[in-house]
Amino acid sequence: MVVLRKLPGMPGWPAALGLRLPQKFLFLLFLSGLLTLCFGALFLLPDSSRFKRLFLPRRATASASSSSSSSASSSSAASSSSTRDTDLPRSPPAAAEPRHASPAAPRRLREKLRTAARMAGPPAHTAPGSRQQVQGGEGRAESATGAPPPRETRTPFRFDYQRFRRSLRHPVRGRRPGEDPETRARRMKIKEMMKFAWDNYKQYALGKNELRPLTKNGHIGNMFGGLRGATVIDALDTLYIMELEEEFQEAKKWVEKSFDLNVNGEASLFEVNIRYIGGLLAAYYLTGEEVFKSKALELGEKLLPAFNTPTGIPRGVINLGSGMSWSWGWASAGSSILAEFGTLHLEFLHLSELSGNPVFAEKVMNIRKVLNRVEKPQGLYPNFLSPVTGNWVQHHVSIGGLGDSFYEYLIKSWLMSDKKDSESKKMYDDALEAIEKHLVKKSAGGLTYIAEWRGGILDHKMGHLACFSGGMIALGAEHAGEERKQHYMDLAAEITNTCHESYARSDTKLGPEAFRFDAGSEAMATRLSERYYILRPEVVESYMYMWRLTHHPKYRQWGWEVVQALEKYCRVEAGFSGIRDVYTTTPTHDNMQQSFFLAETLKYLYLLFCEDDVLSLDDWVFNTEAHPLPVNHTNFKASVQ
Ligand code: DMJ
DSSP: OGGGSOOTTSOOHHHHTTOOHHHHHHHHHHHHHHHHHHHHHHTTSOTTOHHHHHHSOHHHHHHHHHHHHHHHHHTTSTTSHHHHOOSGGGOHHHHTOHHHHHHHSOHHHHHHHHHHHHHTSOOSSOOTTOHHHHSOSGGGGSOTTSOOOOGGGOOOBOOOHHHHHHHOSSOTBOOOOOOOHHHHHHHHHHHHHHHHHHHHHHHHHTTSSEEETTTTEEEOOSSBTTOOOHHHHHHHHHHHHTTOHHHHHHHHHHHHHHOOOOOOSEEEHHHIIIIIIHHHHHHHHHHOOHHHHHHHHHHHHHHGGGGOSSSSOOOSEEETTTOOEEOOTTSGGGOEEHHHHTSOHHHHHHHHHHHOOTHHHHHHHHHHHHHHHSOOGGGOOOSEEOTTTOSEEEOEEOSSTTTHHHHHHHHHHHHHTTSOOHHHHHHHHHHHHHHHHHTEEEOTTSOEEEOEEETTEEEOEEEGGGGGHHHHHHHHHTTSOHHHHHHHHHHHHHHHHHHHHHHHTSSSSOOOSEEEOSTTOSSBOOSGGGOOBOOOOHHHHHHHHHHHHHOOHHHHHHHHHHHHHIIIIIEETTEEOOBSOTTOSSOOBOOOBOHHIIIIIHHHHHHHTSOTTBTOTTTEEEOTTSOEEEOOTTTTOOOBO
């Protein structure tokens, strides 16, 4: 109580205020309360606060971080500590209910949740295999035993880009042997379309997510959590492959100067992964430019808190600022979506490969573990899974929307591993067998299609999205046993043919969002709400694979028909736009140039008219947004310098 001592020549404070004894007592009580509060508040300051470091010993500030980080980093093991923990900041379910918990939660609790979320994503660029470094936070210098690791064991990690380039079997942009003039002219036309799409985006919408080509402005939307420039990131590798050098430099400059990752909004984990992380990874592998790698890794870390659930199955939506995550409001009973959590594998393996940080690979390997453990009805994978119990929530199965790219990533995981990941190949083979047995049907008119399944009842409808499966099945057929190979190639060709029919039977020669095989309908939309086309790539994606694997000229011919239809019905003054009805030759436009038009539709069309060694299937797998990721020829051995 030094401050209250009576100083010579000065009256004591209470006395100076003319207080009597009971009042003095009350005043003292108030003052001591105030002091206690001030001291307590130090603990609420962020660990980085100078005041905190001044007043509290360093160890005390670090301990909270290190305990939450160790919990978070082990949460990838499905049933390990995360299911047992009840301590709130270490408890994934609590962190996973922010929408409801957040507004009412006291400030301290919210701060702890944020800390837990942050610590789930340790910084990359750490030494491979050094577990204590994976468990980020200020306490990360300590090992599991509490002792600091000897300095010399912390080997710096550097991915050896030159070594990776030497491992490729073909030059990235091909060798350019002689080719017929028509093929070249068609390829050049597609390149011109890409330049037109990019130039208009650049002129009217650079920095926004998509171009609105009718109103000549940009669209941001709410899918990417405040991230901008989806079209830039999606376009990078297409510009590079098409040798649009100047345009590629413009896009790269935007990434360097304007691509801001410090955003604070609700993002789709899936969309950010396939478009942004996929796009950045591909741009890095194609060019070796460090900026793409570092942005991909930084963004990857921001996605990690979504995995803090009791099973390690991530939730679909994540706030990129706070790390809080939750399920889509429309997903039944707080479930996660098969096509979303099942479409992370390729990108996350590369994030681990490039950073030397195993956490990304652990997260997706755990997803596979959960999926392998759960009982599959008739061998099928339903689209909704609870991230809390790890059980299916609803028995809706689809190879189109909600399910699609999960199957794609099974076969591509195997291919990307240079055919070593036999577990994913088996999962793919088993899934395809079940799909063929229960969902593949032939229409009265002889068209093969893949129906949807609702608890055992078939819905005889195929979405445009499901049309990627022709290409996927062909890709898998290449590697099926001799006796199945032809069978699967035939199935792939039949499905691709059906999807072509859905285009051929429309007035615009572009396909509807969904088409049906019931009530006398054959490969046509029967509902008004399904007649639109939003520049989707899946049908030309299958043409590209079928061309590469069979070289049947009809696939190039079909692709060219799409080019002509796009020019006629989707090209407008300032870019390309989706249309609202494919069954009229005077369609209205939806005023949206989707970023996947540049990433996928134009890239697949271009590759259809390239030689096979341009982004050769020997060296690359395309992620579900058509961003090429390299096959692991060198066993992805990290280069330690
Ligand atoms: C793309 O973003 C991806 O292909 C995704 O897998 C599904 N849909 C769109 C394009 O239609």
